[in-house]
Amino acid sequence: MNNRLPETSGPQRVAWRTWHAVFKAVAMLIALGCLPLAAARAESTVSTLAPVAAVSAAARAPAPALPEIRFAVGSDTPTSMPGNLARNSTTDTVLAHVVESLVALRADMSIAPMLADSWNISPDGKTYTFHLRKGVLFHNGAPLTSADVKWSFDYFMSPRAGFECRTAFNGRSVKVLAVGTPDPHTVVFKLDHPSALFLTHMADPRCPIAILSPSSVDSHGAWIKPIGTGPYEFTEWKPGQYVLLTPFAKYLPRAEPGSGLAGAKHAYANLRFVTIPDAAAQMSALMSGQIDGMKVDQNDLPPADSRWTVVTGVGADPAVMLMQTRDPLLSDVRIRRAIALAVDLPDVVNALSNGLAQYNPSLMPSANRLYSPVEATGYTSNLAQVRSLLAQAGYHGQTLTLETNRRYEHMYSLAVYMQALLSKAGINVDLQVVEWGKQVSDFRSGKFQLMSFGYTARIDPAMMYGDVLGNKADNPMVQWEDPAARELLRSISGTVDASVRQQAFQQLHQMMIADAPLLVMYDSPDLVVLSTRVHGFTSWPLRLARLFNVTKN
Amino acid sequence: MNLLSLRRLNLLIGSVLVGLLVACALIGQFFTPYKPIDVDLFARYAAPSAQHWFGTDEFGRDVFSRIVAGAGVSMTVSICSVLFALLAGTVIGTVSGFFGGWLDRIVMVFIDALMAFPGLLLALGIMVVLGPSKWGVVLALGLAYTPSVTRIARGGALTLRQRDFVVASQTMGNSSMWTLCRHVLPNSMAPLLVFSTSLFGSALLAESALSFLGLGVPPPSPTWGGMLADSRTAIDHAIWLVIFPGASISLALLGINLFGDGVRDLLDPRMKGVSV
């Protein structure tokens, strides 16, 4: 009989009554709790996903017979002007459907006719005469004439327009002296010296010399919107949400079959490029059928499913392991060759890309038409030779640091494999994972020993070799300082003949394999996930999703 | 099961877990079945088996060895950052609380600013400026926790300043600095020690969170947070990569919290009444 505070039996009954009341309140509150709060935020316009209601409403209004293909892009295009300073990959993708240049790139990255049926180059290689196609109309119905070509070129060359690749045409690569228009259907470009890359630069998807109608700008010369000659019109642009392209009825597709950005381009559906910043959000949108396609990289491939397929293709962005040739240890070519021979590279590439990519030791993408078996010959691991090379070089276990980042998973995976396997082969390597911003600044200043890196695609091998070859004193970003190789590259800067260029590239490749300034691993594959309702989509190396010639049932 | 033995049970479980953690941290890496960074191309994503008790990860590395090795890294990072924060916070807090005046106001404004400053940017800034290293994380976490320690030390100093024995020491002619060191600091240690056990737990958590965002102790040295972050992509086909690192973090935290609670009850005068 103790009457402690309070009675033991009493409190239990009291306790349950209290708990009972509280739980009743809790259950009711949870159900309502979040909603009023969420409702209070109702006005928030989280536009990560184009509002379903709004989309269907817009589609219903003009009630065209055409279906609509919705493609997800990571970030919205900051500008509607091709090749502008502020451009990003979405700009290139969208405008590739709207504007055309005189020439265009095929899938094997060769140059094909587009607005110019044919062109001839003067013997000294300094004059290009283009013969324009007949009957081509701008989106505003005006016919294409040589005056429009001259106007477009002059507009892009004016500093006010902010054209990113202006330097390619006013001196760094080649200088255009004059643009002549002898008659409405011929245009003549005069260059200061012959350049094999003039046409390539003109067709570069990053900053094409797009042929635009002067009505693309207002009276003061300020940019309005692109009035081009492409299969699609630039219909509607809601910044941060989507870009809507509708087919240009009076478009005249070319006769040749479609290849890359060249050939016949048919517009079978409306195109809506929807901005969804978050990769996982894109995936959930695809799963729920709100989008029809998206780009994906090799590390987060979605599980196989009947609702979508993964279209894979060879890429053109070489994944490499750089070696700082000015580093005291790595300046010795024997050490570099030992590193190249220490690891079974094809095996690593296969593990890294889950079998989606092949080992490609050359800076030239395997998809390029000049690619030959010579380019395909790389290094085959040979541990005995590695030991002898290391002995000759007097290597006694010093540690090399291999820099990588976590932002791009494939670079990180490459680094982890190389570090482990090199250490196994007797070359001590330490992994140093830094933040992507710092790795870029280290790359641009050359402050590293080994680095797992990836170059963005260059449309012509000469451009890639141009960026890799050079003198480190005045440009720390170059990797290979062989004067002979630079002289060989400069020798073909003027020649247009494919066989001469191929022969030069083969020689360059063999010199690079011998000097081993860097190890090229593979071209990271181009992967696009598409819903099964979409047909006719093909992959190509330059990572621009081409949605013409594509139907949706 | 009356109260006393239950409270002691908490302390017992706590010290066992903390003991295990410390053992792993100190001597663990010498007894792991595999070297933590050994890559095995042919045993990728292997399920837990006799060979690999906790299975292997994306690169075929043994998860169990990495957890044992990871304990060392996580422990050193947490202990050092807590000590850093304890040292800096106590000195700044006690001095500014005791002397007050404009010094106190300035310190408080900075403390407020640091509290409003997300630890994230601090961590990234330090990590990148100093280069990725354990000590970068220690400095980042230390700085992130200094404000809260300073606040508690300052609070302690403020209340102690009014206590008669501090006033008596001043009226005896002792200098303020002597009074501070001889009387104020020893008496404000107890609450700080109790707070640091809870701080230790959150430091372990923060280190895991940082390496989760790729800012923590850089790979390849294994940390639990890093392993958990990597495991996210393997949810549907290698769940053991998620379970084991997460479980080890939770068990370590559970140990530290139980141990911390036990220590606090010992130090708490009110508990003395119940003579634990």
Next chain:
Amino acid sequence: MLSYILKRLAMSVPTVLIVAMLVFGMIRAIPGDPAALMLGDVHDPVLLQQMRHAFGLDQSIPEQFLLWVTHLLHGDWGMSVVRHQPVLDLIREAFPVTAQIVLCATFVACVIAIPAGLFAAWAQNRRTDLVIVFTTIVLVSIPSFWGGILLIWLFGVKLQWLPTFGFQSFSQVGWSSIRYFILPVIAIAMSEIAVVTRMMRASSIEVLRLEYIAHARAKGLSERRVLLRHTLPNAFGPALTVIGLVLGHLLAGGAVIETVFTLPGMGRLLVESIYARDYPVVQGCLLVIALIYVLINLTVDLLYPIFDPRLKL
């Protein structure tokens, strides 16, 4: 009351200013700038210079700071360097996501934690109290991001009840957006419940020892009334401070939780813009976080006298 608020805001100006300067200096101290990052491996010094000029990076840091502050005062938060959208739009999109999740989680946590803490204190040192104390210790020990991943695995992957990706706000898909709420709210609420319960239990034990509780009991009031009418208001003060702290921390964007649940909230926006060296966005986010911190502290201090009239404003 108003003068108190104005005084508090005036006092918090130096704090926000210091945060702004710290942020401004630190983000620029980190190697790599947006222009170089956007160019990546392309070597074009002329273009680099053009870009740096366009982003205003070629001026000295103090000049840039003054420029930024003057623009700020005119309400112009600047343009995102990478996304070319006004910073204010980005924040206005990201903040509601974080706010919805965090406020729901805090609400749920309080609704559960406060009665639990109160009851644990009341039934101190008896079976139910020890059960509550042990569960809170276990909950506090489970990292919220591990809890999040396990939730995704259980409900998302295995049972397929809830979506594991993406986030659709209430305004977009109406009530079905609850599906995206449940998992993150549970993950955040788990650790919050533990913290608030422990604090509530400690302060309730403190209050239950005071004489006015004995006095209330001496008046013959029922235990429930003593608990709800006399103990709760006085014990809620300290718990309110803790809730304020936790709320401030989470509203600053639990970057980790948002990464786990791929929520496009403030945390993710901050982390990604730090990685992309998107200076204006980073500065904008951190300014908002500092303001949140100040506002929450102010609200907590304003609410406090309701529970403790001794503190006159």
Next chain:
Amino acid sequence: MNDLTERVRVAHACAASPLLNVRDLSIGFPDAQGNAKPVVQQVSFQLNAGELLAVVGESGSGKTMIGRALLGLLPENARILSGSAAFDGSDLLASSSAQWLNTRGTGIGMVFQEPMVSLNPAFRVGDQLTEALIRRRAVPREQARVQAVAMLERVRVRDPKACMSRYPNEFSGGMRQRILLAAVMLLRPKLLIADEPTTALDCVVQKEVLDLMIALTREEGTALIFISHNLALVAAYTERVLVMRAGCVVESGDVLSVLSRPSHDYTLKLLEALPKRSVAARPAVPPAAPAADPVLEVRDLAIDYTVPGTWFRKRSFRVVHGTSFSIRAGETLAIVGESGSGKTSVTKAILGLVQPAHGEVLLRGRPFLGAGREALQAARRAIQIVFQDPYSSLDPRMRVGDLVREGLRLDKTLDAPQRATRVARALDDVGLADHAMRYIHQLSGGQRQRVAIARALASRPAVIIADEPVSALDVTVQKQILDMLVSLQAQYGFACLLISHDLGVVEQIAHRVAVMVRGHIVEEGTRDAVFDAPSHPYTRRLLQAVPELRGDRVDGFKVLTRAIPADRDPARKYFDPEKSAAHTHALVDAGSGSPFHRVALEAAPA
């Protein structure tokens, strides 16, 4: 009103059986090994309706436990070991929680000691008053408010209507106890237990509250159990008394007989320990020559306190107005005043802890406050202070020997061995010779105060300031400390400035007395002059408030209120600090014949 008469009639009807009959009550706490250590042993007593019983004993005697047991509010781990308590026909100790709910409040009410926390700070006074009425007596809300206002008027609370809507923290200690009393009495309990209701109040306020409590219980016919440690105070108010020591009842009976012929020697010890003026023991004037120049002199000292005002301006208001006094070696000046009268601020100013607004303090004729660090350090060694709270004034981390030695650290004239002997000597002086290695949490309150005094003595100061030195101690311990202080002063001849609100202590050891009200000294003079012939109205009210204990072991003790002679010159306009705006006053000879006796009169406007 008929309800009242009816209740009194019922009370007398059952006079045969007592209202409360406690039989062999024992209460114990489990120690570490789990067996119960008794705190209350075999206590029995009876109480009839409307009767007033006092339970007296020192701290730790178990008196509070009895009160709490009767209401079922024992602490968590306390156990009722045996005994029963019949109240109103049923056994209290066996009641279920439901039975407890209906006896508490309406059957037995309780008033507690600490006024600051006895009312819920988060609720308006009105709500707390009417809460019990509405929930227990189901009185409609409006009528409950009317009854509450009526009760507030009866307990003489100023402006009861406004008071209903204000919060407890806006009231003084005395006012809160009145409100608490009103709250309990509103339920008209049959028995009221008052557990040291006025210990924390000043003596003037204490008298008002006690008078009020007794009057209310008489009117309502409520029985009262008055638990206290102050025998003199209790004797003046109750009819029967129970003296307790270490859990047992050593003596019980009606007050007059217990006082005049105490049967148990503990009661005798208790009575003798109460401070009283024994003319022989303390000469009115100190042995040192009266004309010697004063050791410590305070001239026109004024102190301001600043309070943070709105925005960034600070509001400051004067706490101590121009005060002057001086103390000679071997002499004890006592400053008497209620809490908040500024007496502690004076000591802070003397020690240089607070910057005085104006005025100066001289040690042996030389000012030291503004005279640089060395002068201040030297002065601080010559003036030592003993604080009120023994638990807070000593560093818990240090041993007793180190505590005393710390005082000598800066005294360059002594080398190490001399310091050691000085410390041993000081500890021996206070009777703690063998406690040097102990920590203070191992000592009792009285022993800690001795350590504080030893620390003060060690550096042979010229002046010792004793700020309420014994008010935190039990009566018997108080006596030992005061006697020790007197003998040490005679031995070392230091001047002593005593700060106290307890007139008994002042009467026992002070040579001269200064009465302070709101920062002004209103009366000053030798102890005998001020105690025998008080002239300022405030001093007179102060003396009447404290019942005086007279008599001795031989012919028994009597407690009576002091006989105050009529005011000789009622025409004089005495200076009243509350009302006077001018704050100027002049200390004029009080005309009571003693040379130093002066009183403050309204000064002629300058």
